[in-house]
Amino acid sequence: MPTPIPPCCxxxxxxxxxxxxxxxxxxxxxxxxxxxxxxxxxxxxxDLLGWRFPNARLLADAFAAEANLTVFMPDFFAGEELDRDAILEGRWGDLDLLDFSERNARGVREGAVVAAARELRARFERVGAVGYCYGGWAVLRLGAREEGGLLDCGVVGHPSWVVEGDFDGFGNVPLQILAPEVDGQFTDELKGYAFRKLVLEKKGDDGVPVDWVHYPGVAHGCLTKGDENVKGEREAMVKGKDAAVGWLKQWLS
Known part of the structure; x- marks a missing residue:
């Protein structure tokens, strides 16, 4: 059973x-x-706000325009959408987060994520993936060694539902990790494990470029929320977008 997503996400x-x-x-x-x-x-x-959420679509537009890409953001939740007004107004009791998480668990949605990446690989010369929160585990899965060449690069922002095995099995795919300081999902312990597996233990021919960007003083979700009323959050969102654009241009141009 997946770990329920906390309201802050x-x-x-x-x-x-x-x-x-x-x-x-x-x-x-x-x-x-x-x-x-x-x-x-x-x-x-x-993330769990889904493919229709304006913030996600505006980010997709920015990646398309600034990194010169065609961006595809599928509905991986089978048409289901969480109540956006309830989320924005903090009415957590009106949301059934546990059941939503179970219906959209990794094992439930992994096949669709992989199939989408395979279709893009068949149609395009260069393919990257970006995922925030819920999407983070999916990018790591697409870059796994057994998938063998689905991605030319990946970007992961404050990932959720990741486990140590995601980093044990990650392949030779250039990866950018955007990591806010305060994160109950991507904990300090898991960050340390990821850095060791992706950077410290990969040497020589096994080494692959990793861009680890630390955002001090801000919390999980800041890179898509961008709330200008929360200290440092809007600045972190802009910096996170700019960092991702630079990485995507480097590996997908």
Whole structure:
């Protein structure tokens, strides 16, 4: 059974702006698509607020425009959406987070995530993946050694539901980790384990570029919430977006 997502992971603050992409399909899933690059694609696995949440779509638009990519963000939750107003208003009692987490557990959604990445690999020369919170474990899974070449790079922001085995089995895929200081999901202990497995124990021919970005003084979720009323959060969101854009340009151009 997956660990229930705590309410702090779901609090969010809508950015300004209107998403500019369209709704298409990928691997038979409804998908938000933005960008026009025919060579390089990015699979975006969002947090539990899902593929329709404006913040996620605006981030996808930014990646498409600033890194020159075609970005695909499928609905991996089978049409189910959490009550956004309840989340924004802090009415946690109105949300059945445990059941939602069980219906969308790793074992339930992994097949669809892998299938989407395989379709992009068949269609594009270069393929990357980015995932925040819930999407973090999915990016690590796509970069696993046994998947063998699904990704050319990955970006993981304040990941949830990750376990030590995700880092034990990660392959030779350039990876960026965006890690806020305060994170009950990606704990200090798990951060230390990940750094040791991805960096300290990979030498020579086994080594692979890892970009580890630490965001002091901010908490889990800041890279997508961007709440300007929380000290440092909007700045962290902007820096996180810029860092991801730079990484994606480096490996997918």
């Amino acid at each position: 779901l609090k969010s603050f809508p950015w300004t702006g209107t998403p500019t992409g369209t709704e298409t399909s990928l691997s038979s899933l409804p998908t938000y698509t933005t960008g026009t690059n025919r060579r390089s694609a990015l699979l975006f696995i969002p």
